[in-house]
Amino acid sequence: MLLSLRVFDRETDRLRERAMIVPRELDRLAKELGVHQELLDEQERTLQDLRLERRAAEREVETSKQRRREFEAKQFQIRNNQAYQANLREIETMKQKASQADDRILEIMEQEEEIQKEIDRLQAVVDEERRKHDLAADGLKEELKEVEADLAKIEGERSEVIERLSPPLRSKYERIRKSKGDLAIVGVDGGACGGCGYALPPQRLQEIRRNRALVICEGCGRILVWPEQEHVS
Ligand SMILES: [Zn+2]
Incomplete structure:
Protein backbone atom coordinates (compact mmCIF):
# COMPACT_ATOMS: atom_id res chain seq x y z
CA MET A 1 0.00 0.00 0.00
CA LEU A 2 2.83 2.36 0.87
CA LEU A 3 4.46 1.60 -2.43
CA SER A 4 1.31 2.40 -4.39
CA LEU A 5 0.97 5.56 -2.30
CA ARG A 6 4.47 6.50 -3.35
CA VAL A 7 3.45 6.20 -7.01
CA PHE A 8 0.29 8.26 -6.40
CA ASP A 9 2.21 10.91 -4.46
CA ARG A 10 4.80 11.32 -7.16
CA GLU A 11 2.08 11.71 -9.80
CA THR A 12 0.07 14.06 -7.58
CA ASP A 13 3.11 16.28 -7.04
CA ARG A 14 3.83 16.34 -10.75
CA LEU A 15 0.23 17.25 -11.60
CA ARG A 16 -0.03 19.90 -8.87
CA GLU A 17 3.15 21.53 -10.09
CA ARG A 18 1.81 21.55 -13.64
CA ALA A 19 -1.49 22.97 -12.41
CA MET A 20 0.47 25.83 -10.86
CA ILE A 21 2.75 26.42 -13.84
CA VAL A 22 0.05 26.52 -16.53
CA PRO A 23 -1.68 29.72 -15.27
CA ARG A 24 1.73 31.40 -15.03
CA GLU A 25 2.49 30.43 -18.62
CA LEU A 26 -0.86 31.88 -19.70
CA ASP A 27 -0.02 35.06 -17.85
CA ARG A 28 3.40 35.30 -19.50
CA LEU A 29 1.85 34.84 -22.96
CA ALA A 30 -0.71 37.57 -22.28
CA LYS A 31 2.06 39.93 -21.16
CA GLU A 32 4.08 39.28 -24.33
CA LEU A 33 1.05 40.10 -26.43
CA GLY A 34 0.49 43.21 -24.31
CA VAL A 35 3.96 44.53 -25.13
CA HIS A 36 3.26 44.51 -28.88
CA GLN A 37 -0.23 45.91 -28.37
CA GLU A 38 1.26 48.74 -26.30
CA LEU A 39 3.67 49.66 -29.11
CA LEU A 40 0.76 49.74 -31.54
CA ASP A 41 -1.35 51.88 -29.19
CA GLU A 42 1.52 54.33 -28.81
CA GLN A 43 1.80 54.79 -32.59
CA GLU A 44 -1.96 55.24 -32.85
CA ARG A 45 -1.87 57.93 -30.18
CA THR A 46 0.93 59.70 -32.10
CA LEU A 47 -1.13 59.54 -35.30
CA GLN A 48 -4.12 60.95 -33.45
CA ASP A 49 -1.99 63.86 -32.14
CA LEU A 50 -0.67 64.57 -35.64
CA ARG A 51 -4.22 64.67 -37.05
CA LEU A 52 -5.24 67.18 -34.41
CA GLU A 53 -2.16 69.28 -35.16
CA ARG A 54 -2.92 69.16 -38.90
CA ARG A 55 -6.52 70.26 -38.29
CA ALA A 56 -5.24 73.20 -36.22
CA ALA A 57 -2.86 74.15 -39.07
CA GLU A 58 -5.74 73.91 -41.57
CA ARG A 59 -7.80 76.29 -39.44
CA GLU A 60 -4.76 78.58 -39.23
CA VAL A 61 -4.60 78.66 -43.06
CA GLU A 62 -8.31 79.53 -43.28
CA THR A 63 -8.08 82.24 -40.60
CA SER A 64 -5.00 83.82 -42.18
CA LYS A 65 -6.65 83.82 -45.63
CA GLN A 66 -9.80 85.36 -44.21
CA ARG A 67 -7.90 88.12 -42.39
CA ARG A 68 -5.79 88.75 -45.48
CA ARG A 69 -8.99 89.31 -47.52
CA GLU A 70 -10.19 91.73 -44.87
CA PHE A 71 -6.94 93.73 -45.00
CA GLU A 72 -7.04 93.69 -48.82
CA ALA A 73 -10.60 95.04 -48.79
CA LYS A 74 -9.53 97.88 -46.53
CA GLN A 75 -6.55 98.76 -48.73
CA PHE A 76 -8.61 100.91 -51.19
CA GLN A 77 -10.22 103.01 -48.50
CA ILE A 78 -6.93 104.06 -46.83
CA ARG A 79 -5.81 107.62 -47.71
CA ASN A 80 -2.96 108.00 -45.23
CA ASN A 81 0.33 106.64 -46.59
CA GLN A 82 1.61 105.35 -43.25
CA ALA A 83 -1.60 103.47 -42.60
CA TYR A 84 -1.47 102.14 -46.17
CA GLN A 85 2.06 100.74 -45.59
CA ALA A 86 1.01 99.25 -42.26
CA ASN A 87 -1.95 97.55 -43.94
CA LEU A 88 0.32 96.18 -46.66
CA ARG A 89 2.58 94.66 -44.01
CA GLU A 90 -0.44 93.00 -42.41
CA ILE A 91 -1.38 91.48 -45.77
CA GLU A 92 2.19 90.19 -46.15
CA THR A 93 2.16 88.75 -42.61
CA MET A 94 -1.12 86.92 -43.29
CA LYS A 95 0.34 85.54 -46.55
CA GLN A 96 3.38 84.25 -44.67
CA LYS A 97 1.28 82.76 -41.90
CA ALA A 98 -0.88 80.86 -44.38
CA SER A 99 2.18 79.69 -46.27
CA GLN A 100 3.94 78.49 -43.11
CA ALA A 101 0.82 76.64 -41.99
CA ASP A 102 0.59 75.05 -45.46
CA ASP A 103 4.20 73.86 -45.19
CA ARG A 104 3.49 72.44 -41.74
CA ILE A 105 0.44 70.60 -43.12
CA LEU A 106 2.60 68.96 -45.79
CA GLU A 107 5.18 67.95 -43.17
CA ILE A 108 2.51 66.46 -40.93
CA MET A 109 0.97 64.55 -43.84
CA GLU A 110 4.35 62.97 -44.57
CA GLN A 111 4.73 62.02 -40.89
CA GLU A 112 1.21 60.62 -40.84
CA GLU A 113 2.03 58.47 -43.85
CA GLU A 114 5.18 57.10 -42.15
CA ILE A 115 3.32 56.38 -38.95
CA GLN A 116 0.46 54.74 -40.83
CA LYS A 117 3.01 52.38 -42.42
CA GLU A 118 4.42 51.58 -38.98
CA ILE A 119 0.91 51.02 -37.64
CA ASP A 120 0.14 48.60 -40.50
CA ARG A 121 3.37 46.73 -39.77
CA LEU A 122 2.70 46.55 -36.02
CA GLN A 123 -0.91 45.56 -36.61
CA GLU A 157 -7.59 6.70 -5.68
CA ARG A 158 -4.91 7.88 -3.30
CA SER A 159 -7.33 8.63 -0.48
CA GLU A 160 -8.80 5.13 -0.89
CA VAL A 161 -5.35 3.69 -0.22
CA ILE A 162 -4.77 6.05 2.72
CA GLU A 163 -8.09 4.98 4.27
CA ARG A 164 -6.84 1.39 4.29
CA LEU A 165 -3.68 2.18 6.26
CA SER A 166 -3.71 1.55 10.01
CA PRO A 167 -4.41 4.80 11.86
CA PRO A 168 -0.89 5.11 13.39
CA LEU A 169 0.74 4.46 10.04
CA ARG A 170 -1.66 6.82 8.31
CA SER A 171 -0.88 9.67 10.68
CA LYS A 172 2.85 8.95 10.42
CA TYR A 173 2.63 9.00 6.64
CA GLU A 174 0.53 12.20 6.57
CA ARG A 175 2.90 13.90 9.01
CA ILE A 176 6.01 13.09 6.96
CA ARG A 177 4.31 14.08 3.72
CA LYS A 178 3.25 17.39 5.22
CA SER A 179 6.59 18.23 6.82
CA LYS A 180 8.69 17.29 3.77
CA GLY A 181 6.43 18.95 1.24
CA ASP A 182 7.34 16.18 -1.22
CA LEU A 183 7.61 12.41 -1.03
CA ALA A 184 7.07 10.66 2.29
CA ILE A 185 8.35 7.35 0.91
CA VAL A 186 11.78 7.09 -0.73
CA GLY A 187 13.92 4.32 -2.19
CA VAL A 188 17.35 3.20 -1.00
CA ASP A 189 19.98 4.55 -3.36
CA GLY A 190 23.49 3.05 -3.24
CA GLY A 191 23.15 2.10 0.43
CA ALA A 192 21.88 5.53 1.41
CA CYS A 193 18.51 7.22 1.81
CA GLY A 194 17.22 8.39 -1.57
CA GLY A 195 15.66 11.42 0.07
CA CYS A 196 18.51 12.90 2.13
CA GLY A 197 21.60 10.80 1.35
CA TYR A 198 21.95 9.48 4.89
CA ALA A 199 24.24 6.39 4.80
CA LEU A 200 22.27 3.44 6.12
CA PRO A 201 23.88 0.82 8.41
CA PRO A 202 23.94 -2.74 6.96
CA GLN A 203 21.41 -3.92 9.51
CA ARG A 204 18.90 -1.28 8.41
CA LEU A 205 19.47 -2.17 4.78
CA GLN A 206 18.67 -5.79 5.62
CA GLU A 207 15.46 -4.75 7.32
CA ILE A 208 14.37 -2.68 4.39
CA ARG A 209 15.23 -5.39 1.89
CA ARG A 210 13.30 -8.01 3.88
CA ASN A 211 10.32 -5.67 4.00
CA ARG A 212 9.22 -7.00 7.39
CA ALA A 213 9.00 -3.77 9.33
CA LEU A 214 8.51 -0.13 8.61
CA VAL A 215 11.92 1.57 8.44
CA ILE A 216 12.19 5.30 8.91
CA CYS A 217 15.32 7.17 7.76
CA GLU A 218 17.19 8.54 10.76
CA GLY A 219 18.42 11.41 8.63
CA CYS A 220 15.17 12.83 7.26
CA GLY A 221 12.37 10.77 8.81
CA ARG A 222 10.99 9.46 5.52
CA ILE A 223 9.74 5.90 5.07
CA LEU A 224 12.35 3.78 3.25
CA VAL A 225 11.69 1.10 0.62
CA TRP A 226 13.99 -1.20 -1.34
CA PRO A 227 14.58 0.07 -4.93
CA GLU A 228 13.32 -3.08 -6.71
CA GLN A 229 9.99 -2.58 -4.98
CA GLU A 230 9.63 0.91 -6.27
CA HIS A 231 8.00 -0.22 -9.46
CA VAL A 232 5.32 -2.19 -7.64
CA SER A 233 2.12 -0.28 -7.50
ZN1 LIG B 1 16.65 10.30 4.65
Whole structure:
Protein backbone atom coordinates (compact mmCIF):
# COMPACT_ATOMS: atom_id res chain seq x y z
CA MET A 1 0.00 0.00 0.00
CA LEU A 2 2.83 2.36 0.87
CA LEU A 3 4.46 1.60 -2.43
CA SER A 4 1.31 2.40 -4.39
CA LEU A 5 0.97 5.56 -2.30
CA ARG A 6 4.47 6.50 -3.35
CA VAL A 7 3.45 6.20 -7.01
CA PHE A 8 0.29 8.26 -6.40
CA ASP A 9 2.21 10.91 -4.46
CA ARG A 10 4.80 11.32 -7.16
CA GLU A 11 2.08 11.71 -9.80
CA THR A 12 0.07 14.06 -7.58
CA ASP A 13 3.11 16.28 -7.04
CA ARG A 14 3.83 16.34 -10.75
CA LEU A 15 0.23 17.25 -11.60
CA ARG A 16 -0.03 19.90 -8.87
CA GLU A 17 3.15 21.53 -10.09
CA ARG A 18 1.81 21.55 -13.64
CA ALA A 19 -1.49 22.97 -12.41
CA MET A 20 0.47 25.83 -10.86
CA ILE A 21 2.75 26.42 -13.84
CA VAL A 22 0.05 26.52 -16.53
CA PRO A 23 -1.68 29.72 -15.27
CA ARG A 24 1.73 31.40 -15.03
CA GLU A 25 2.49 30.43 -18.62
CA LEU A 26 -0.86 31.88 -19.70
CA ASP A 27 -0.02 35.06 -17.85
CA ARG A 28 3.40 35.30 -19.50
CA LEU A 29 1.85 34.84 -22.96
CA ALA A 30 -0.71 37.57 -22.28
CA LYS A 31 2.06 39.93 -21.16
CA GLU A 32 4.08 39.28 -24.33
CA LEU A 33 1.05 40.10 -26.43
CA GLY A 34 0.49 43.21 -24.31
CA VAL A 35 3.96 44.53 -25.13
CA HIS A 36 3.26 44.51 -28.88
CA GLN A 37 -0.23 45.91 -28.37
CA GLU A 38 1.26 48.74 -26.30
CA LEU A 39 3.67 49.66 -29.11
CA LEU A 40 0.76 49.74 -31.54
CA ASP A 41 -1.35 51.88 -29.19
CA GLU A 42 1.52 54.33 -28.81
CA GLN A 43 1.80 54.79 -32.59
CA GLU A 44 -1.96 55.24 -32.85
CA ARG A 45 -1.87 57.93 -30.18
CA THR A 46 0.93 59.70 -32.10
CA LEU A 47 -1.13 59.54 -35.30
CA GLN A 48 -4.12 60.95 -33.45
CA ASP A 49 -1.99 63.86 -32.14
CA LEU A 50 -0.67 64.57 -35.64
CA ARG A 51 -4.22 64.67 -37.05
CA LEU A 52 -5.24 67.18 -34.41
CA GLU A 53 -2.16 69.28 -35.16
CA ARG A 54 -2.92 69.16 -38.90
CA ARG A 55 -6.52 70.26 -38.29
CA ALA A 56 -5.24 73.20 -36.22
CA ALA A 57 -2.86 74.15 -39.07
CA GLU A 58 -5.74 73.91 -41.57
CA ARG A 59 -7.80 76.29 -39.44
CA GLU A 60 -4.76 78.58 -39.23
CA VAL A 61 -4.60 78.66 -43.06
CA GLU A 62 -8.31 79.53 -43.28
CA THR A 63 -8.08 82.24 -40.60
CA SER A 64 -5.00 83.82 -42.18
CA LYS A 65 -6.65 83.82 -45.63
CA GLN A 66 -9.80 85.36 -44.21
CA ARG A 67 -7.90 88.12 -42.39
CA ARG A 68 -5.79 88.75 -45.48
CA ARG A 69 -8.99 89.31 -47.52
CA GLU A 70 -10.19 91.73 -44.87
CA PHE A 71 -6.94 93.73 -45.00
CA GLU A 72 -7.04 93.69 -48.82
CA ALA A 73 -10.60 95.04 -48.79
CA LYS A 74 -9.53 97.88 -46.53
CA GLN A 75 -6.55 98.76 -48.73
CA PHE A 76 -8.61 100.91 -51.19
CA GLN A 77 -10.22 103.01 -48.50
CA ILE A 78 -6.93 104.06 -46.83
CA ARG A 79 -5.81 107.62 -47.71
CA ASN A 80 -2.96 108.00 -45.23
CA ASN A 81 0.33 106.64 -46.59
CA GLN A 82 1.61 105.35 -43.25
CA ALA A 83 -1.60 103.47 -42.60
CA TYR A 84 -1.47 102.14 -46.17
CA GLN A 85 2.06 100.74 -45.59
CA ALA A 86 1.01 99.25 -42.26
CA ASN A 87 -1.95 97.55 -43.94
CA LEU A 88 0.32 96.18 -46.66
CA ARG A 89 2.58 94.66 -44.01
CA GLU A 90 -0.44 93.00 -42.41
CA ILE A 91 -1.38 91.48 -45.77
CA GLU A 92 2.19 90.19 -46.15
CA THR A 93 2.16 88.75 -42.61
CA MET A 94 -1.12 86.92 -43.29
CA LYS A 95 0.34 85.54 -46.55
CA GLN A 96 3.38 84.25 -44.67
CA LYS A 97 1.28 82.76 -41.90
CA ALA A 98 -0.88 80.86 -44.38
CA SER A 99 2.18 79.69 -46.27
CA GLN A 100 3.94 78.49 -43.11
CA ALA A 101 0.82 76.64 -41.99
CA ASP A 102 0.59 75.05 -45.46
CA ASP A 103 4.20 73.86 -45.19
CA ARG A 104 3.49 72.44 -41.74
CA ILE A 105 0.44 70.60 -43.12
CA LEU A 106 2.60 68.96 -45.79
CA GLU A 107 5.18 67.95 -43.17
CA ILE A 108 2.51 66.46 -40.93
CA MET A 109 0.97 64.55 -43.84
CA GLU A 110 4.35 62.97 -44.57
CA GLN A 111 4.73 62.02 -40.89
CA GLU A 112 1.21 60.62 -40.84
CA GLU A 113 2.03 58.47 -43.85
CA GLU A 114 5.18 57.10 -42.15
CA ILE A 115 3.32 56.38 -38.95
CA GLN A 116 0.46 54.74 -40.83
CA LYS A 117 3.01 52.38 -42.42
CA GLU A 118 4.42 51.58 -38.98
CA ILE A 119 0.91 51.02 -37.64
CA ASP A 120 0.14 48.60 -40.50
CA ARG A 121 3.37 46.73 -39.77
CA LEU A 122 2.70 46.55 -36.02
CA GLN A 123 -0.91 45.56 -36.61
CA ALA A 124 0.28 42.59 -38.68
CA VAL A 125 2.70 41.64 -35.87
CA VAL A 126 -0.04 41.93 -33.24
CA ASP A 127 -2.47 39.88 -35.36
CA GLU A 128 0.15 37.15 -35.78
CA GLU A 129 1.08 37.26 -32.08
CA ARG A 130 -2.58 37.11 -31.11
CA ARG A 131 -3.14 34.12 -33.36
CA LYS A 132 -0.15 32.33 -31.75
CA HIS A 133 -1.26 33.42 -28.30
CA ASP A 134 -4.81 32.15 -28.76
CA LEU A 135 -3.55 28.84 -30.09
CA ALA A 136 -1.10 28.39 -27.19
CA ALA A 137 -3.65 29.59 -24.64
CA ASP A 138 -6.27 27.14 -25.94
CA GLY A 139 -3.73 24.33 -25.66
CA LEU A 140 -2.75 25.35 -22.13
CA LYS A 141 -6.36 25.70 -20.99
CA GLU A 142 -7.12 22.27 -22.42
CA GLU A 143 -4.07 20.87 -20.64
CA LEU A 144 -5.09 22.49 -17.37
CA LYS A 145 -8.53 20.89 -17.62
CA GLU A 146 -6.95 17.48 -18.20
CA VAL A 147 -4.46 17.97 -15.37
CA GLU A 148 -7.26 18.93 -12.97
CA ALA A 149 -9.33 15.91 -14.02
CA ASP A 150 -6.31 13.60 -13.58
CA LEU A 151 -5.56 15.19 -10.25
CA ALA A 152 -9.13 14.66 -8.99
CA LYS A 153 -9.02 11.04 -10.16
CA ILE A 154 -5.63 10.28 -8.62
CA GLU A 155 -6.50 12.00 -5.36
CA GLY A 156 -9.60 9.86 -5.12
CA GLU A 157 -7.59 6.70 -5.68
CA ARG A 158 -4.91 7.88 -3.30
CA SER A 159 -7.33 8.63 -0.48
CA GLU A 160 -8.80 5.13 -0.89
CA VAL A 161 -5.35 3.69 -0.22
CA ILE A 162 -4.77 6.05 2.72
CA GLU A 163 -8.09 4.98 4.27
CA ARG A 164 -6.84 1.39 4.29
CA LEU A 165 -3.68 2.18 6.26
CA SER A 166 -3.71 1.55 10.01
CA PRO A 167 -4.41 4.80 11.86
CA PRO A 168 -0.89 5.11 13.39
CA LEU A 169 0.74 4.46 10.04
CA ARG A 170 -1.66 6.82 8.31
CA SER A 171 -0.88 9.67 10.68
CA LYS A 172 2.85 8.95 10.42
CA TYR A 173 2.63 9.00 6.64
CA GLU A 174 0.53 12.20 6.57
CA ARG A 175 2.90 13.90 9.01
CA ILE A 176 6.01 13.09 6.96
CA ARG A 177 4.31 14.08 3.72
CA LYS A 178 3.25 17.39 5.22
CA SER A 179 6.59 18.23 6.82
CA LYS A 180 8.69 17.29 3.77
CA GLY A 181 6.43 18.95 1.24
CA ASP A 182 7.34 16.18 -1.22
CA LEU A 183 7.61 12.41 -1.03
CA ALA A 184 7.07 10.66 2.29
CA ILE A 185 8.35 7.35 0.91
CA VAL A 186 11.78 7.09 -0.73
CA GLY A 187 13.92 4.32 -2.19
CA VAL A 188 17.35 3.20 -1.00
CA ASP A 189 19.98 4.55 -3.36
CA GLY A 190 23.49 3.05 -3.24
CA GLY A 191 23.15 2.10 0.43
CA ALA A 192 21.88 5.53 1.41
CA CYS A 193 18.51 7.22 1.81
CA GLY A 194 17.22 8.39 -1.57
CA GLY A 195 15.66 11.42 0.07
CA CYS A 196 18.51 12.90 2.13
CA GLY A 197 21.60 10.80 1.35
CA TYR A 198 21.95 9.48 4.89
CA ALA A 199 24.24 6.39 4.80
CA LEU A 200 22.27 3.44 6.12
CA PRO A 201 23.88 0.82 8.41
CA PRO A 202 23.94 -2.74 6.96
CA GLN A 203 21.41 -3.92 9.51
CA ARG A 204 18.90 -1.28 8.41
CA LEU A 205 19.47 -2.17 4.78
CA GLN A 206 18.67 -5.79 5.62
CA GLU A 207 15.46 -4.75 7.32
CA ILE A 208 14.37 -2.68 4.39
CA ARG A 209 15.23 -5.39 1.89
CA ARG A 210 13.30 -8.01 3.88
CA ASN A 211 10.32 -5.67 4.00
CA ARG A 212 9.22 -7.00 7.39
CA ALA A 213 9.00 -3.77 9.33
CA LEU A 214 8.51 -0.13 8.61
CA VAL A 215 11.92 1.57 8.44
CA ILE A 216 12.19 5.30 8.91
CA CYS A 217 15.32 7.17 7.76
CA GLU A 218 17.19 8.54 10.76
CA GLY A 219 18.42 11.41 8.63
CA CYS A 220 15.17 12.83 7.26
CA GLY A 221 12.37 10.77 8.81
CA ARG A 222 10.99 9.46 5.52
CA ILE A 223 9.74 5.90 5.07
CA LEU A 224 12.35 3.78 3.25
CA VAL A 225 11.69 1.10 0.62
CA TRP A 226 13.99 -1.20 -1.34
CA PRO A 227 14.58 0.07 -4.93
CA GLU A 228 13.32 -3.08 -6.71
CA GLN A 229 9.99 -2.58 -4.98
CA GLU A 230 9.63 0.91 -6.27
CA HIS A 231 8.00 -0.22 -9.46
CA VAL A 232 5.32 -2.19 -7.64
CA SER A 233 2.12 -0.28 -7.50
ZN1 LIG B 1 16.65 10.30 4.65
